[in-house]
Structure formats: structure tokens, C-alpha cells
Amino acid sequence: TQNWVLQPGSSSEPPFGRGILVSRQAGNRAVIYSVPTANSIYRDVITSVFNNTFLLPFTLVAHGVLQDAFHFVKEDAWRAQEDRAQLKRFGSQFNTTFHEKEGEAGSGKVLDVRIHRPNAVINLRYGTTLTRERQRLLHHCKTAALRKAWHRERDA
Structure with missing residues (x-):
């Protein structure tokens, strides 16, 4: 028999850590x-933090730095405090930031959690719906694309 030594398929650090996989199931x-x-x-x-959250059905590239951006939603804003305590268990292993702001059109406060990894940015927004977050991100992408096109046209 031959001894096969399998090498990893990628030298990149996985977004959630080695051996951890996130899958999108029914209902996103x-x-x-x-x-x-x-x-x-x-x-x-x-x-604890991400299981059964909503996972948006697309991945973006963060600000042209070739980092994948994953977007998750938890509708219940009250869960943020418990999750924040869990996320602090990462210590300095993950660069985690918390941002509280007003939601769109008087929908109340939202809390954004961003986990910055070498090859990815993981975003989790509390206090909104999957539909609202999808619309917000698509609007942001459209605005950014129009701005870049305008700058290209202006500089040509």
C-alpha cells in the first residue's frame, strides 16, 4: 500500500479557522x-454566534483589498450582548470590532460586528431583516460602482 500525504488545497487561512465550515441551508x-x-x-x-443566523446569498470583495466579505444577520438585537461576550473569548486571535448606529428609515438601532481575518471580513448585523440588509448592501454596491465609473470617466 502507498502512504498518501494530502496537502491542503489552499495556503490561505480559512475565514472561520481551520476545520470550521459554514453552510447555507434552507431559508438562507x-x-x-x-x-x-x-x-x-x-x-x-x-x-454559538453564527449557527442559525441568516447568511446573505452572496459574497462581496471588501474595498478592493481582495478580502472576501461575508454578511450575516440576526433580527433580534438583544442577542448582541450575549454574542459580544462569546466573541471576546477570541482575545487577540481575531480582530473584532463593534459599531452601534441608527438603522434605515427609523427602524431602530442596529449593531454591526466585524471580524477581520487575513483573507476575509465577516460582518454580522443585529436588529434588521435579511431583506433589508440585502437591499442595503446592493444599494451600497450600486453607489460604489457608479462612483468608480464616474471617476474613471472623469480621469479619462
Whole structure:
């Protein structure tokens, strides 16, 4: 018999940590899977915070820096405090920031959590719906594309 040594398919650091996979299920719900050898803190925190959230059906490239941007939504803003405590368990391993702001059209406050990883930015917004967040992001992308096209036209 031959001994096969399998090499990883990519040298990039996975967005959620080695051995942790996020899958989109029916209704755009995120389900977290992990292998037994995954970092136990990463596995516990990612599962606790992201399992059963809404995962937007597209991935964007963040600000031209070639980082994938994943977007998640939790409609219940009150869950943010509990999740913040979980996310602090990462310590300095993950660069995590919290931003509270007014939602669109008087929809109340929203809390944005951003986890900056070497090759990805993971966004989680509390206090909105999947539909509202999808519309907000698509509007943002359209505005950015028009602005870039205008600058290209102006500079030509």
C-alpha cells in the first residue's frame, strides 16, 4: 500500500479557522460544521454566534483589498450582548470590532460586528431583516460602482 500525504488545497487561512465550515441551508440559515481537530474555542464561539443566523446569498470583495466579505444577520438585537461576550473569548486571535448606529428609515438601532481575518471580513448585523440588509448592501454596491465609473470617466 502507498502512504498518501494530502496537502491542503489552499495556503490561505480559512475565514472561520481551520476545520470550521459554514453552510447555507434552507431559508438562507447558516449551519456551522467542524472537525474534531478544529480549535475548540473557535469552534465553540463560531457555533454559538453564527449557527442559525441568516447568511446573505452572496459574497462581496471588501474595498478592493481582495478580502472576501461575508454578511450575516440576526433580527433580534438583544442577542448582541450575549454574542459580544462569546466573541471576546477570541482575545487577540481575531480582530473584532463593534459599531452601534441608527438603522434605515427609523427602524431602530442596529449593531454591526466585524471580524477581520487575513483573507476575509465577516460582518454580522443585529436588529434588521435579511431583506433589508440585502437591499442595503446592493444599494451600497450600486453607489460604489457608479462612483468608480464616474471617476474613471472623469480621469479619462
